[in-house]
Amino acid sequence: MNDKKPAAPGSPASKTSDWAALGADIMRLPDRKLLQIYRLLEQVGDKPEVSDAFGAMRPRLTTLRPPRRPALSRLFFLPAEDMLDDVGHYSRRLNRICRTTLSPCWQAVREHIPAALMQEVNQEVALVDYRDGAAIAVLVEPLWQAGAEALDRVMAECQNNLKYKISLFGRDDDVQRQLGTLRQILTVAFRIEKLKAALPPRPILDLAESHVEIIRTALIDLGKEDASLTQPLLLVLASRMQRPGELLRMLGEVRLGGTVAEKETLTREMSGYVVGNLLRQTSDFDRENLQVQGDPASLAAAAERLTDGLNSVNDTVQGLRDKDITAKMKNARAEIGHFVLKNICADVDKELTSALFGHDGALPSDEDVKKAEQLALALRRSSKLAGPLGIQREVTAKINEARQQVVDNTLAALRNTPRNRDGSMGADAQRQMFNGLRMVEILSGSDEAERLFREWNAQFR
């Protein structure tokens, strides 16, 4: 999928690496310090070098989610935020945009936007809550409109002036495609942001009836104006959904303006994008990179998200009757399955036992119990995926193994923990018993946990 990465733009290599190195250094700091430095860096403003530091910090920032000052460039690219990929994950010909394109693009575009307009937007935005997506959309709309026109001029200049293009974006022609996607998104930027503000935050897991209605209305309204305008909106929306297949189904049911052939083309293109985007994310899974590092619970959640996404597009893929895509889907499932077995299931039982019982007979801390819970949850999530991924036998065996270890260790702890004078279970033993039962409940269900509770209660009361 990721055949060739675009070259990093512009700025001197040494300077860039200094900022990136600073970003990497910051990553070693505790959360509070990292956020302090993040706020200071934000005040430096929209320098390309600073974005290298942000790039290095991004994985932590994704987790910490600090409030972000809405810099003008960030607001400008806001409608396209779901289409952005880091350089290591960018795939060509998929309507995605590489983050390295943004800085030179903004540098070029801002030259064509009236300074007074930028200043006005900046001032107005400073007065509202940046989390109020609907208000931000209203205030920034003039910038997006002017930006779309400005981007037209930049793209035309790139076509006509090779030197100009190379100085901004290098020699890679793929940039032109990325700018085209951005241009499409900017055309309907206001509608995109309004829609985002009315829907649940990404990844969108569950849609309420009202949400479905809002999406339908937005598509129909846009379709009436020009059916092709629905595409950028659909691209963004599909990128925000955990089960983008549902959007494709919805698209099939909605009557957009335009001809039947136009609708078919749109559906085919969207299906291609949705499937391609899921495969792209899946292909990142088999790489040994930073994005797939993390605790088993979040890895399992990521695997679940992708499997869920792949399952949701099953019907669409079958409808496409494309052997190549069908084979790729099969491979993608195999890759996720391999990932789950290797990164989640491999040592989870040992880690769980160590978190819960590795304290020389003493009770585990609350943090240890929570860690054990997360490990058990990761295994449970994996079992939900096991069927579609074809790894049911291995995951079931691992769950049984983990459950047996919890039961054996809990029994040992109950036997070894001193009882009360009347022979009843002491407070520590009770806590140990409930810790064990909780893990069994997560791994094997409440009926099994209740059975063990009755058994242990009778044995050790």
Added chain:
Amino acid sequence: MTDQGDSGRTRKLMEEFAPTTFEERGVTVPFTTPLLSQARLRRDANERFEFLLPNFTAGKGTYVLPWKGLPNVMTLTLHDRLLFEEIEKLETHSPEQIRSCALTVQATGVCGPDAATRAVSLLDQDSQYLVLTQFILVTELLKLVNISAADLMRPGMTADDSKRVARQALAKVAAMVDIPPDDMTGRVDQLGEAVAPVGLPQAPKSGRLRTLADRLQAFAQGTQHFAETDPSDAAMLGTYVSTVANHTLTLARQRIGKLDAACRDARQIVNDAPKLHKSIQEFVARISWLLDGWEFLIAMWESVKSEPSASKQTAISDISRLLPMIPKEEISAATESLDLDAIQRLQKKWVRVNQDWRTGVLDMDAVMRLESLKAAMG
């Protein structure tokens, strides 16, 4: 069929089906099985337990199911099975008793370490607050024989000295009505237990239900603000929620005022303790029933305080479906200005379409979200 006609019919239906008494409304049980969340427990005509399940149909009505039928319909968490066993042992089922049962089960760790720590701390706070309440009652009694709290804590006095002085003074008070000193202590203990959930107005720290009323006020203000500023049609649900919250708050504050008035004169403890005890019990029970179920809703709202508006819209929709209905005898004109039909339509609109309970498998993520709310509840 006009809107007005629909509205009128819905209101009539609501009045028809509104519970007559709090007992008929049922007491909220903090279960962790998602479909049982905020289920209300009551007894049917044959004195068997039944549950009213507001979450079961996701906005399309409230299901009533007997306890025995539940395991056939859904998988219950171990916590819920154990909690129900404890509830079955109770003779009566007031919100206070259910709370105490729930905290005891929660403290075992069966629903996670955070919820357990919280339960232990709340049980500890309850017992400390009881001691404080009883101490204040004693100091009020001592004032009748001209001894102040300062007299019990003079410089150089040990704890034993203070206790001795207090005992002597209480004996003097007991002598006023010619009863043994121990009986007077017993009265203080009993009254303290009765009033402690709300607390005395002169206490340095508010009691639990008094604090909950304050939190309900903040909740009503927060949801009203949401109603005024949210651009979506969920704003109407915000108005509905804040109206019911304000209505409940008004009623709760009235009862708290009456309770405070009843406790104001310490001479009643001496002269007519049984009557005072009875009226305190009644006021506290009424306050407790009025506020039953709100703590969870407040925790739900607080959990999305800093979240984007979409999360708040979903939360307000969930909250609107779980609102504790005020029984007929308490219904005032407050809700009559609302278009109840439109509210019902909106509630259905905001239900998530992907929720599926038919598999019967427990959604552990949803269970854990409920457990984390338990850990956040005061």
